[in-house]
Amino acid sequence: MQLFKKKSYIQNKKSMIQQTLAIIKPDSVRKNYAGKILSMIDDNGFAIKAIKGIHLDTRDAKRFYSIHEGKPFFEDLVNFITSGPCIAIILEKENAIIDFRRLIGATNPKEADEGTIRKNFAESKTSNAVHGSDCEGNALYECSFFFSGQERF
Ligand code: CMP
Numbered sequence: 001m002q003l004f005k006k007k008s009y010i011q012n013k014k015s016m017i018q019q020t021l022a023i024i025k026p027d028s029v030r031k032n033y034a035g036k037i038l039s040m041i042d043d044n045g046f047a048i049k050a051i052k053g054i055h056l057d058t059r060d061a062k063r064f065y066s067i068h069e070g071k072p073f074f075e076d077l078v079n080f081i082t083s084g085p086c087i088a089i090i091l092e093k094e095n096a097i098i099d100f101r102r103l104i105g106a107t108n109p110k111e112a113d114e115g116t117i118r119k120n121f122a123e124s125k126t127s128n129a130v131h132g133s134d135c136e137g138n139a140l141y142e143c144s145f146f147f148s149g150q151e152r153f
Contacts, residue, residue: 018096021142023131026084050090
């Protein structure tokens with residue numbers, strides 16, 4: 001299913017090519033949803049600029065999610081993301097950050113819109129299928145967290 005219109009002839013002045021970090025989280029990998037999620041990503045016009053499988057250890061998970069340190073869900077978040085391998089991906093398209101957040105759907109899958117990844121595949125706020133960077137600064141940090149220059153296409 002495609003949530004976004006193909007590129008229009010009249011470009012929105014605010015459009016810009018961006019990169020964002022996506023993670024197909026351990027629940028999705030365990031349940032074999034990775035192929036279907038990658039297909040939704042492709043259908044919605046994102047180009048894959050880097051991709052790899054990785055099993056985060058606790059130290060790296062705490063570093064990656066350091067902006068959430070001290071929040072009540074932090075420990076569950078770290079335990080969950082380290083519970084198995086995940087797939088990290090750099091995605092590129094116009095307005096990639098906001099468009100991928102839209103494709104993902106709300107953090108709580110019960111509140112996610114029809115046709116979003118979390119509506120289709122997530123179970124709960126913790127076990128929520130995918131991650132997407134929430135702003136330009138975090139996208140830059142998160143892409144560099146997982147990928148060196150040599151690992152990018
Ligand atoms: P993610 O997109 O990976 O970014 C931060 C994560 O924190 C988020 O997905 C959720 O898995 C988790 N998270 C955010 N808010 C809550 C919450 N209120 N309760 C539990 N987990 C949360």
